[in-house]
Amino acid sequence: MNEYVPGLEGVPATKSNISFIDGEKGILAYRGYAIETLAERSTFEETALLLLDGNLPTRAALKEFDRDMRARRRVKFRIRELMRALPPNAHPMDMLQSMVNCLGMYYPGAEGPAGDAAADLAYVHDVSVSILARMPTLVAMWEHIRNGYDPIEPRTDLTTAENFLWMLTGEEPDRYIARILDICLILHAEHTINASTFAVLVAGSTLASPYSVIASGIATLSGPLHGGANQAVVKMLEEIGSPDKAEAYIDAQIKQKKKIWGFGHREYNVKDPRAVILEHLMRKMIEYREGRVGPLFEIAQAVERAATERLGPKGVYPNVDFYSGVLYREMGIAPDQFTSIFAIARAAGWLAHWKEQLGQNRIFRPTQVYTGELNRQYIPIEQRG
Ligand SMILES: CC(=O)SCCNC(=O)CCNC(=O)[C@H](O)C(C)(C)COP(=O)(O)OP(=O)(O)OC[C@H]1O[C@@H](n2cnc3c(N)ncnc32)[C@H](O)[C@@H]1OP(=O)(O)O
Numbered sequence: 001m002n003e004y005v006p007g008l009e010g011v012p013a014t015k016s017n018i019s020f021i022d023g024e025k026g027i028l029a030y031r032g033y034a035i036e037t038l039a040e041r042s043t044f045e046e047t048a049l050l051l052l053d054g055n056l057p058t059r060a061a062l063k064e065f066d067r068d069m070r071a072r073r074r075v076k077f078r079i080r081e082l083m084r085a086l087p088p089n090a091h092p093m094d095m096l097q098s099m100v101n102c103l104g105m106y107y108p109g110a111e112g113p114a115g116d117a118a119a120d121l122a123y124v125h126d127v128s129v130s131i132l133a134r135m136p137t138l139v140a141m142w143e144h145i146r147n148g149y150d151p152i153e154p155r156t157d158l159t160t161a162e163n164f165l166w167m168l169t170g171e172e173p174d175r176y177i178a179r180i181l182d183i184c185l186i187l188h189a190e191h192t193i194n195a196s197t198f199a200v201l202v203a204g205s206t207l208a209s210p211y212s213v214i215a216s217g218i219a220t221l222s223g224p225l226h227g228g229a230n231q232a233v234v235k236m237l238e239e240i241g242s243p244d245k246a247e248a249y250i251d252a253q254i255k256q257k258k259k260i261w262g263f264g265h266r267e268y269n270v271k272d273p274r275a276v277i278l279e280h281l282m283r284k285m286i287e288y289r290e291g292r293v294g295p296l297f298e299i300a301q302a303v304e305r306a307a308t309e310r311l312g313p314k315g316v317y318p319n320v321d322f323y324s325g326v327l328y329r330e331m332g333i334a335p336d337q338f339t340s341i342f343a344i345a346r347a348a349g350w351l352a353h354w355k356e357q358l359g360q361n362r363i364f365r366p367t368q369v370y371t372g373e374l375n376r377q378y379i380p381i382e383q384r385g
C-alpha cells in the first residue's frame, strides 16, 4: 500500500456522513438533503445547524442557534484595534486568517476539547457559534477599516446574509438580494473532503485550537486552484471585456496550457450542480433588476459556451466559483472579498468536519516515498570548491 498517488486523487482520507457527491450525475447532498432542496427551502442558519448536528433542527433549536449567532456578532474593541494595525492593502483572506486566530486569544475555546463526551459536545457547539457568528463581522469590518472608515456595528434584527450586507454598505439590506446571498452561503457551506477541509482535519487531528483549525482552512481555501478562483474568474472576465472576445481568449489560454478559472473539478465530470443554481440566481437577479446589470454575466455565458465546447470532452465544466463572483459583483462587493464570503459559509462545513474528526480522532500522519540519497559522505566546507 505504498503507491504514491499525486494529489491523493481517489484516496479515501476519512469516513464522513456530512456530505455526498456523485460527480458523474452532478449530485451534491448535505446530510442526505439535495443541494437544490436546501437552496430552495433552507436558510444558511438552518443549513449550518444541519451540518453541525446531522439533522434538520427543531423550531426551538434553530431559534436558539439563531439568537446565539445574532448575540455574538460583535467583536471586542481590541480586535478592531488589531485590524486597524494591518496594512490597508492586506488581502481579505490574509486578514481573515490572522483575525480568526486572534479571536482565539480573546474568546473562550482555544484550549480544545476536554476529553469528556458530553462536555465536548457543548464545547464544540459553543465554539462553533463563536466562530460562525464573528467571521462575517470581520469580513464586513475590514471593508471599512481598510478604506480608513469606522466599521458599521452589527444588528441583531437581521439574518446572517442581511446583516452582512448591512455591515458592508450601511444601507438597509434589500431582502431579495439578501436572500440570493443567503442561498450563495448555503451552496458554499460544505463539499466533502476538499483541500481546505482536509487541512482542517489535519490541524484538528492534532487537537489544535479550533480557531487555528479554521485559520488553516482559510489559508488553504485562499489559493486560486481552490476558493481563490472566484476572484480570478471575475478578473478573467474583465480582461476579456466583451462576449465576442471570449472564443479567441479561451483558444489562446488553452494553446498556452493556461487555466480557465472557474472551470474543472476533481470530483465532477459534469457541470457543478451549484454552478447551475448560481447561474439561475443570476437570471433571477437580472429579472429583479429589470435587466439593469453589468456586462460580466454575458461575458461569462460566452466563456462557458467556448470553454465547454473545448474542455467538455475532458470532463471540464464550470465549478462553483464560475458564477459566484458575477453575482457578488452585482451586489457591489469588491472582487478581493469574494473568497472571504466563501470562507464565512464554508466555516460551517469545516466545523462539522472538525466535530466529526474529534469523535473518531487519530492524528494524521501519512507516509512518503523517499526519493533522496542515503549514506552521503560529509565533506568539510574547505574541500567543497
Ligand atoms: C471551490 C473549488 O475549489 S472549485 C475549483 C476552483 N479552481 C479553479 O477553478 C481553478 C481551475 N481549475 C483547476 O485548476 C483544476 O480543474 C482543479 C485544480 C480544480 C482540479 O484539478 P485536477 O483534478 O488535478 O485536474 P487536472 O489538472 O488533472 O485536469 C485534468 C485535465 O483537464 C484540464 N483542465 C482542468 N481544469 C482546467 C481549467 N480550468 N482550464 C483548462 N484546462 C483544465 C487539465 O489541463 C488536464 O488536461 P490534460 O489531461 O490534457 O493534461
Ligand SMILES: O=C([O-])CC(=O)C(=O)O
Pocket (backbone or CB within 6 Å): 190, 191, 192, 193, 194, 195, 226, 266, 267, 319, 320
Ligand atoms: O471539493 C473541492 O475540491 C473544492 C471545493 O471545496 C468545492 O468545490 O466546494
